[in-house]
Structures are given as C-alpha cells and as structure tokens.
Amino acid sequence: MHLVTLTPGDGIGPEITRAVVDIFAAAQAPIQWEEHNAGITTLESQGELIPQGLYDSLERTRVGLKGPITTPVGKGFKSINITLRQKYDLYQNVRPAQSTEGINTPFKGIDLVLFRENTEGLYAGLEIFDERLGIADTLSRLTVEGCHKIARAAFKYATEHGRKHVTLAHKGNIMKNAGRLMIEACKDAAAEYPEVTFYDERIIDNMCMQLVSKPQQFDVIVTTNLFGDILSDLCAGLVGGLGVVAGANIGDNMAIFEAVHGSAPDIAGQGKANPTALLRSGLMMLEYLGETESAARIEKALSATLTHQGQCTGDLGGPASTAQFTQFIIDKL
Template sequence: MNASARHLLLVHGPARIVEWTDPLTDAREATDVVGACFEHDTDRVLLDEAVLPPAFFALRTRFAGEFLEKLQTYRLRAAVVVSPAAEHGERFAEYLREARQAATAASSTAARRRWPGWPANDPRGAGPRQGGAMGPALFFGLRAPRRPRLPIPRPRAPLMTTPIPATLIPGDGIGPEIVDATLAALDALKAPFEWDRQIAGLGGVKASGDPLPAATLDSIRRTRLALKGPLETPSGGGYRSSNVRLREEFELYANLRPARTIIPGGRFDKIDLMVVRENLEGLYIGHEHYVPIDGDPHAVAMATGINTRQGSRRILEYAFQTAVATGRKKVTIVHKANIMKALTGIFLETGLDLYEKKYKGQFELDTVIIDACAMKLVLNPWQFDMLVTTNLFGDILSDLVAGLVGGLGMAPGANIGTNAAIFEAVHGSAPDIAGKGIANPIALMLAAALMLDHCKLPELATRLRQAIDETLNIDQVRTGDLGGSAGTEAFTKALVARIQNA
C-alpha cells in the first residue's frame, strides 16, 4: 500500500463500510461526511490524518472543537482519529482488510475491538490515548442515547426528521414567486421546516399600517429562524427600512454574503469569496437630521456613525471563528482608518489586537483601505478569501462581489444574531417584472442552503447547491438574466427533477 494514500473508513451498522479517499480541507467538509455517517445509522467513524487538515491535530484549535461539536450533534457514539506513521503503511493496509472482515462479522462489537488501535476496554471510554501498532491515535468518547437498529436507508435520506419551526415571509414584487420556487426545492429535499407564513413590506402596510406587523415579529421571536423574500419600504410616510428594523429588533449583528462562481467561463471565474459585514453600527444605521438655516429647512444634512469596541469585537470574533471553521486561509480587514481615524480606526485596532491574542497562525490576516479594496476586487479578486468590514463598507462591497459571479440574482444573504437568524435574497422586489414568471429564484435558493447549514443539515445544503449547479451547467436551464430562456417555473421544475433523480 502507498504510505501516502488517504483513507476515511466508515462502518455502517453491523455490516457495511465505505472508504473515503479525498482530502478534507475544512470543518464543513469533515462534518458533512460525519452527517452522512449519521444518516446511515453509523456507530463508529475512523479518520486517517491524511484526509484532515493539520490544524485538526492541535485539539486547542477551533477546527477540532467544531468537528467534535458536530459529532455530538449527530450523536455518534465514538470516533477514532488514527495517525499512522509512514513505516506503518503496510500495517494500515492490513487494518483495512481486518476492518472489512469485521464489518461483515456476526458479532460486530467484538470484531471492532480486535482492530489495531481500537481501545481494549469499552469503546465509549474517554481519550486521548496512544494507539498500538497503528502509531499515535486520538480517541473521543461520545455517549448518546441508543437508537433503534434500522436497515441501511437510501443514501439520500434527510439527516433530521424533527420539524424545525421557521417563519416564512414571501415579501413584495417577485418575492412570492421566488419563495414558491424555493419551497418546491426544499420540499423535494424533504427539508423538515414547519413554516409559519407571515406578511411584511407593502403587504404589512396594507394589512396593519406597518411594514413589520406585530404578528410577524412575534413569529420570528418564537421560531428564531426566518426565510424572507425582498421587502419594499414604502416611499414617504416616514417608514424606516424594514431590513434595518429587523436587524435591530433581533440584534442580527453579522451579515454573511458569500459569492461563488456557479456558471464558469465569465470574465471572473473560480470566485469563492465571503464578505462578513457588521450589521448594527456605523453610518449605515441611518441616524440623520437636518439643520435649518435662513428659511431653508434642509440647509445642512448630518449623519451620525457609531462603532463600539464591543460591536467591533463581536463581528470580528464571528468572522475569525467562521474563517477557521470553514477553512478560509486569509482574512482581510477592510477600513478607512487613514481618514476616519476614530470611526473605522477602532474596528481596525480591535481586529489586529484580537488576531494577535487568539488567532495568529490559524490563518493569514491582512488589512486594506476600502477604496483600494474596491479596485483590487476588480483587478484581481482571487487575492482575497474572506473580507470583514463595517456596516456601510460591507453594504457596498457585498454587492460588488456579487457582480463578480453574475449579479444579485446569484447572491444569498444570512443575518445572524445570538438568538435569531434571518436568511434572504439580497436583491430588490423588482416590481417591473413581478407576475411575469421570469424571475431568477437562485439567490433565495442559495439563502435556503445557508439556512440548512445553519440548522445543521449540511448534506441537504450540499444537495441543493449541487442541483443548482447541475441545472445551470449540465441541463443548461437558465433564466433570462443568465442568458437563457427559461421562466421561473421551468427552472424550478428542472431543479426539482435534479434533486429527485440524484
């Protein structure tokens, strides 16, 4: 056996195994695989170090913490991480052969205990410990309630069947159309959401005189989870942005805006960026007023921007944790501290200090001024991996980044708080095409994928993203904004067929 070969061995129930030979580059990939183990009623997971990032083996890192947390979430009873030295390559091959035999043995528990490197005592004991002929090994004891033995299920069974309450806000304009399309995709996936449909935006004004009716807010307080279409803020009448109000009401301090190339061959190809935007502070919050002079009521316009140490640290900590958990190699702090020395200087200063104290060595940290960042994103976006910035700058850069991958029709958004999360398409309500059946629903579908990730359903999220990719690139079914001729309904039918036939 080649000593550099990569192996992940999954033992399914009493008599089934699978070997995984691709390297896992981050926590998300690793936990997706663990999710598949849970789906197959797996009791044991064994991971060769060659498929894991080096950071995993330093247990103090957040990768290991994230991974173990997901193991507990999926209620796997035990996991062993085996680190065979190069000279044990042939021994590892023998280990795999014995594992195959053990997986088909009538007494699976006894057989497993004969495997090299497996604890001689109760396999639900605690670690870490040193392995035998296998070389160094780490053993994690995870107890969980006994689950009834089931036949090996179909590979595409959902990971969770417990209903998840969630608020659904169709929104205005094309909102109901793209929401219906997204629900069709989620239904095809058998996603376990239990929807509480509510109104907001112009519909809220007509129904109750408020773009955010009390019933809608109460629903989100109860479910702590929402998927929403675009909302239109009525002009005149003194209404504030509904999106800003939602962020403030539920303290949704983090705005995630991923941008990834789905349709290859464009001007900017192979883009995979994440913008993390502070959501509650800065100039964007809209604290403004006029100063009248000499009879002109709008003679002077003033805006107040406030950034706090606590708010800056909270979003920077979230961004850094996300970077580690998802395997991002580089984080760039975007600021304007050369001019706005206090307002954005505090953000930059807090980020540099946090990195030095807690995250140095886990990823590369860079800083860039906002105007230079905008230029560099157009000239060479591949130099960036994750951008973290203040509210107003994040609003601008996230749309710029969306333009690199096809526009706002391909741009999902997630608003994350301590006690709630709201997922959305970030484009507008497009009233000029509402009801024509030509809207592109991909942005909201990708937002639903983020929602599935958030709800610890990564396999369903991966299947949804894969179906979108294959519908666009294999079936060549695309809406008009992407150069195709399909309407919303035709695209949705093609996507649902992809999901059902996968």
C-alpha cells in the first residue's frame, strides 16, 4: 500500500478528485490517501495558501496528486505550483500528449512526451522593477547543472520507454549562452544514452510551426521552462485540450502529479467537469510507484469510455455528468 498526499484544490478540483478516488477504489489500486488542501479555500479558512500540514504530508509521503489550485492574481501571492516545484526541486515537468480514439482532433497518431525544465529560466522569480523609469526586468537564469539534469531525464525516459528520438527546442540563435548550455547538455546526454538513436535540435519558433504541421514526427521533446510551458499547452491542443492530458512534476526524491487545467470556478459544483486529465495524472503516478498493472486496467476502462461519445462529459460532446462518466469507467473495470 502506497501513502499519497491528496490535494483536491479549488473550483472543480474536489469533484474531479472524488472521481479519481472512486475509480482507484473500484480498481483496488493500492493507494492510501492523506488529504491536505491548498489554495483559495485554505486561504479563507486557515489564512494560508499552503498550510504547513501539506508540506509535512509531502515530506512524509514523497508523492502527491493535486487537483487544480487557484492562486489569487495581483495580490502579491507567489504561484502555488512554482512554490512547490522550487521548494522540492521538482525540476522535471513531464507532459505526455497522445491521440485518443473517440476524441476528434485534426491530427491522428500523435504520441509524444514533453520534458520541460521546471525550476529555472524566466520563471526563476528574478524580477526587478524601476518604478521611476517604468522599467521591468525579468532575468532568465539557466545553470549548467539544471540543463544537464533535465536533458538527462529526457534521454533516460526515452531509453526506458523504448523511444528512439529526442528533440531539443531552444532559441540559441538569439540567446547564445542559454542556448549553448542546453545544446551542450543534450549532446552530453545523447552520448550517455546511445540507445536513443536520433537526436536533433529545433529553434523554438520553427518547432511551433512543425508541431502544428506534422506533430507525428516528434517523440520526446526537451526544452527550457517558458518554452516548455507554451509547447506543452500547444501539444495538449493537438490531442483534445487540457482536459484530457496528464502532468507530472518530478524530482530526485519527490513527485507531484497534477491536472494542468484551471479550476473553472464558473462550473464548480454543477457536475460538468471532466476528470480525465486528473485521472491520467493519477495513472502516471501509479506507474511511477511501480503499479503498472493497476494503471493499465484503469487506462483500458477510460479509453473504452472515451470511445462512446454518449458516455462522455459535455466538453467532449457528450451528455454525461462527472458522476455518470466516472461510473461508466468503473463499470468497465
């Protein structure tokens, strides 16, 4: 039995979290949940965006599943996601994007995984504002160690999953030093993992064009923080949107799996939310924990449900509520 920290989040978070918990229970997945919330709900009730109890739980379990969380905008609060990633050095943001039968998209046959460096770059929090001059500076900080860690993680994943192609997306033609660090790190990783037989590099703007022209040509993509944030949403759009893709923040000693879409407060409590993204994030968590059989069983039931539009939620063109969609999956286990 694996002890996992569960953070339901805000808005639709509690609804989709309940769906995942119910499906895991029906599948007899060996997970024991330890619930600790964060976000606006806890700010209002406890006076803290991230209560100490959540930190304590994560440091005990070393694994978390997190629903969508709202950080108040424009009120001086640092992003909860960025706080957790930097505090626990969750330097890998891993975002798979696969075509799913039953979800109609312009492209078919997409099966790629994006590795985004998760703690450095333009999201390092190094900002300077000169009010007198009206100038805002945001520094992008990359380190040799950080570049090598994310490059090695991407190549290691490719090797372990039988993937032969890794692509680096960068802007080394303009940002010379930052580009050089990532290129050198990836070339070193390519030499370390010879099982990956094809490594190439794309300038980020060309990468975007290639992804919306022929995304099937890509397998594993590795890039820096800001570029990865943009590309990961682009890739999600190719396969059906943020409501159907998984996300993970992984470090050497901890991993937090999450739905990457927003908390959608406008539909909270109405039974309209699609739990697929959080469920697939939970399946990534099961695989991380070595529970591949449970993950495969649930994925099979989910895939079978998604092929029937009449059993899907409204965002996928179906009439089902969150609870009905959940039950359809459970019935297929």
